Amino acid sequence: MPTVIGNFFSFFTILSNVAAMVTFSVGATWALRQRRDPSQLEPAWLSTLLVCVSTYMLVTGVVYGLLLRGVELPQGSTVWWSNEILHVVAPLLVLADVLFAPRRRAMPWKTVLVVAVFPVVWAAYTLIRANLITAPSTGNTWWYPYPFLDPRVVGGYGAVSIYIVGIAAAIIGFAALVVWVGHRRACTLQPRTAVA
Template sequence: MRCRYLQGMQISAQERAATRPSRFAIGTRTWSVVRLVGALAILAAVTHQLIVTVGNALAATTPYGSHIPTVVANFLSFFTIESNISAAIVLIVAAIWGLRVAGGPSEADPVEPRALAILLACVSTYMIVTGIVYNLLLRGIELPQGSTVVWANEMMHVVGPVLLLADVLLAPRRRCLGWGVLGIVAAFPIVWAVYTLIRANLVISPRTGETGWYPYPFLDPTHVPGGYLGVSGYIVGIAVAILTVGAGVIWLSRRRGR
């Protein structure tokens, strides 16, 4: 399905304003506040978990367990953490943009900038996949980031992903994206997977003192049946999930956007 403005449905700004002036503006302002509050809650969750993780490291009695630079680097190497931080930043930018245009003349009726639309598509995909993977594969498993903060864990793995899904479905002023954006969406997870597998054998685990630190058990060839072949299977499965969710996000932008 092509974007609506490519289907001969483009209308003037005055006509758009005449059909939906106040509701559109109120929706933009309201959703911008939702985005801002959600972003701040996500950042609070990440910060609380980081404080607890660093606190555990400071209380550790071994040199490898108390090495703060490694502990912090490991914390920031979780796909969940990177996705949540990125999502919060993009949501804040989107909220600021939305509040600015909502306060402007209704006849302007702009859609979100292309760069912002692409960033929203990326972080929405990553957060939705984070929620799916965690709740299907990792719930109930203690991850190597120190003691889990329950509310922060739920915020990053459930509430945050649901918020980004709602953003895809409900946010006003969405831009129609081309299918080529799917390649941009897939770029970061590929880089992250390569980085993680290379870095793993260069890092000493703060828990064991041995070389080989993996943020998630399904990436550790010493624990996955089949070794690296088994790990490859998980990576392919997650890649399919990212491409599928990313395609869905883009498809919705083409249905809803202009």
């Protein structure tokens, strides 16, 4: 059971969705406490967390759409609607938040580097852990959460490295996009706030 639970929480999708749920709950609590002062911007720490989880969720949706839709994962088949909620619906809701949520703070560009920390740690953890456990469903002496991280599936660690670099580029690109949208929205919302 500990291995199954550990495997469940080793999926980037699960970690991203849990982080998004916690961050949006904290954000909702903050917004409710600040409802009397609509001119109050989110605190920088909350905006940083929102940039991070927004990036992770958007990348989750894109990676699922490009690499994982219809692919059976090591734990076996899952209920189709759970995949759609975690990989499509939730990222679309996060995208709506990025584009339309009020009181968003423009974050500095160095926030993109902060966003990259968790995926680097997750990739290192995944590659180290994978060969230290036995897969419960197959009995293999290794377990990777995604086929594109398994060197036995993609043709070696060189191919795995290409996938990791590609996903890292996507994470940095999406983080830059989320920060850029925040800058654009802050610029367009500023005059209205000043007038009000």
